[in-house]
Amino acid sequence: AAGVIQSPRHLIKEKRETATLKCYPIPRHDTVYWYQQGPGQDPQFLISFYEKMQSDKGSIPDRFSAQQFSDYHSELNMSSLELGDSALYFCASSLVDTEAFFGQGTRLTVV
């Protein structure tokens, strides 16, 4: 069965640079979620989209933005990167009222 696809799997950026993470949800899933998992930490909810509209917002820094496109894929844009942004970024997708399925994550390292 198709799963949530995230790209790239690994990304290394320097401080103050910009990064774009992509997420391709499971076909026909209408909701996308972004989570951030710092080293040794539990995943923290960042933001979600339902039918291309932002549906919920968590602890997402103002330097980050995200959107969901007409084909339902989503992108998380991160600017002015800081060392503390180094983390594993998960995307998940679901239908309304079903559990979320997570991608394998993008590991971002800021140096």
Place this chain on the structure above:
Amino acid sequence: AQSVAQPEDQVNVAEGNPLTVKCTYSVSGNPYLFWYVQYPNRGLQFLLKYITGDNLVKGSYGFEAEFNKSQTSFHLKKPSALVSDSALYFCAVSPLGNNRLAFGKGNQVVVIP
């Protein structure tokens, strides 16, 4: 605010023995409760969820969890642990019934051959 507590950092169990991973929650209303497992360098894999109904929920890979409202607990159990069950287990709660999940800190499970 909702919160999830997983009191043990690591759970060690011998292969073939019962496995229990503890989780307690604090949330107003009727929560949706979840268990996810994370293998090294992998994403979170859904194991099971409780929404309503029977307090004993059966999930993937032989896991089950028991919802106890009076103790606000949702412990994960498996009757006979396998070495391949060694992973990081996260309990999560959704007070709104959606997938905005609040995760616990996770429990590292080590199954000893």
